[in-house]
Amino acid sequence: MHEVDMTKCLVLSMQEWRQQHDPVTPQVQTVHLQVGTFTCVEPDQLVTTWRAAVRGSWLDGAELAIETVPLVGRCVLCNGTYSPDPQQAYRSPCCNQPMEEIVSGRELRIRSVDYRLPEPASPSATTAPQAPLATAAAV
Amino acid sequence: MHMPLEDTLGLNLLAANQHQAEHNREHFDAWQLLCLNVMSSPGAGKTSLLERSLAALATDLQMAVLEGDMTTQLDAERLEAVGVPVVPITTGRACHLDAAMVSGGLKLLKQRLDPASLDLLWVENVGNLVCPAEFEVGEHRKVALLSVTEGDDKPLKYPVMFREAHCVLITKTDLLPYLPVDIARIEAHIRAVNPRCAVIRVSASSGEGLAAWHGWVRDQQAAVCGPFARATSPTLVTA
Numbered sequence: 061m062h063e064v065d066m067t068k069c070l071v072l073s074m075q076e077w078r079q080q081h082d083p084v085t086p087q088v089q090t091v092h093l094q095v096g097t098f099t100c101v102e103p104d105q106l107v108t109t110w111r112a113a114v115r116g117s118w119l120d121g122a123e124l125a126i127e128t129v130p131l132v133g134r135c136v137l138c139n140g141t142y143s144p145d146p147q148q149a150y151r152s153p154c155c156n157q158p159m160e161e162i163v164s165g166r167e168l169r170i171r172s173v174d175y176r177l178p179e180p181a182s183p184s185a186t187t188a189p190q191a192p193l194a195t196a197a198a199v
Numbered sequence: 200m201h202m203p204l205e206d207t208l209g210l211n212l213l214a215a216n217q218h219q220a221e222h223n224r225e226h227f228d229a230w231q232l233l234c235l236n237v238m239s240s241p242g243a244g245k246t247s248l249l250e251r252s253l254a255a256l257a258t259d260l261q262m263a264v265l266e267g268d269m270t271t272q273l274d275a276e277r278l279e280a281v282g283v284p285v286v287p288i289t290t291g292r293a294c295h296l297d298a299a300m301v302s303g304g305l306k307l308l309k310q311r312l313d314p315a316s317l318d319l320l321w322v323e324n325v326g327n328l329v330c331p332a333e334f335e336v337g338e339h340r341k342v343a344l345l346s347v348t349e350g351d352d353k354p355l356k357y358p359v360m361f362r363e364a365h366c367v368l369i370t371k372t373d374l375l376p377y378l379p380v381d382i383a384r385i386e387a388h389i390r391a392v393n394p395r396c397a398v399i400r401v402s403a404s405s406g407e408g409l410a411a412w413h414g415w416v417r418d419q420q421a422a423v424c425g426p427f428a429r430a431t432s433p434t435l436v437t438a
């Protein structure tokens with residue numbers, strides 16, 4: 061059950077993200093992940109372990125939305141992309157070449173986070189600032 | 200009413216571990232040592248190989264071992280007997296080493312010696328073919344072992360480990376005469392998931408292939424730490 065450790069690390073990674081918003085704590089609704097099929101992660105298990113891991117924490121109630129990214133290889137001879145098949149030893153069907161280059165399928169990525177910032181504390185303030193709508197730049 | 204915000208991150212799911220791994224690697228580079236992460240399924244022969252390799256390489260390389268034995272200190276004791284400092288890393292119940300555990304091991308190591316005096320730091324990972332492949336510890340190179348007793352389908356069943364490895368050692372080749380296994384098929388399956396890595400047949404019992412394996416280790420050590428090594432540490436994370 062290495063998804064437990066994966067989840068712990070994901071929570072730590074989310075904590076790093078949260079620090080950008082210090083001192084307020086964002087209320088996270090959804091964490092969008094991209095998980096490649098050529099990784100060690102089982103998406104269903106990740107969702108289960110995530111729910112257990114975030115219970116009672118600042119991420120309580122946040123859902124994981126996982127987009128599965130299929131394995132795609134690029135043929136070294138003709139440069140075409142293909143779906144490597146373990147039954148065919150991952151070789152390219154076009155030119156029968158070994159799987160040199162992986163185009164996608166190795167993703168373990170936090171693609172984006174949907175969240176709200178809490179309402180400003182002072183309801184009587186005249187210039188209650190709107191929550192910023194800025195989007196953090198992609199890394 | 201607040202509209203939900205969306206932050207585009209493109210951050211590695213394991214970013215927290217990656218950052219610690221980068222930090223470890225900065226230390227390794229500052230100490231000018233090569234760090235090898237040795238991985239395999241349980242019992243593929245990591246410790247037996249290390250016993251041989253430590254003895255053979257100690258003539259001209261200063262080495263230490265971080266030992267990720269899961270439950271006992273047995274492996275660490277076996278290696279200390281060779282005369283190389285070994286720091287056991289307590290992993291609790293974890294099925295792999297992560298960068299923070301290795302960082303903890305480095306702190307213990309520093310109490311015993313100056314890491315800058317080392318040329319080579321071995322990390323023996325927990326016996327497991329799955330997640331150690333995804334958890335960087337700051338190593339410069341990954342070494343995966345596969346014993347001939349495990350069958351020839353392992354590289355296809357656990358492709359990530361063999362894809363990520365820079366060197367795959369097919370171990371226990373002294374047993375080949377007694378097994379209905381075709382080593383050419385094992386090699387072909389390793390090549391299928393990783394056409395570029397070094398593949399070396401070794402036996403810790405007979406000594407077969409050890410010269411080639413140690414040659415590979417010396418080449419990596421020279422590439423990472425030698426006079427023509429890159430002066431600055433490359434960043435680990437691209438995602």
Ligand SMILES: Nc1nc2c(ncn2[C@@H]2O[C@H](COP(=O)(O)OP(=O)(O)OP(=O)(O)O)[C@@H](O)[C@H]2O)c(=O)[nH]1
Pocket residue numbers: 239240241242243244245246247248268274325326327370371372373374401402403404405
């Ligand atoms: N015949 C033969 N047996 C070997 C060889 N290398 C290791 N063994 C045996 O395989 C068993 C496991 O070897 P270890 O070196 O402890 O394997 P390991 O990968 O360190 O095991 P864990 O750390 O528990 O995952 C022991 O009984 C060794 O004696 C070899 O080259 N030939």
Ligand SMILES: [Mg+2]
Pocket residue numbers: 245246247274323
């Ligand atoms: Mg061992």
Ligand SMILES: [Zn+2]
Pocket residue numbers: 135136137138139140152153154155156
């Ligand atoms: Zn082609």
Ligand SMILES: [Zn+2]
Pocket residue numbers: 222226
């Ligand atoms: Zn440090």
Ligand SMILES: [Zn+2]
Pocket residue numbers: 062065293294295330331
């Ligand atoms: Zn694990």
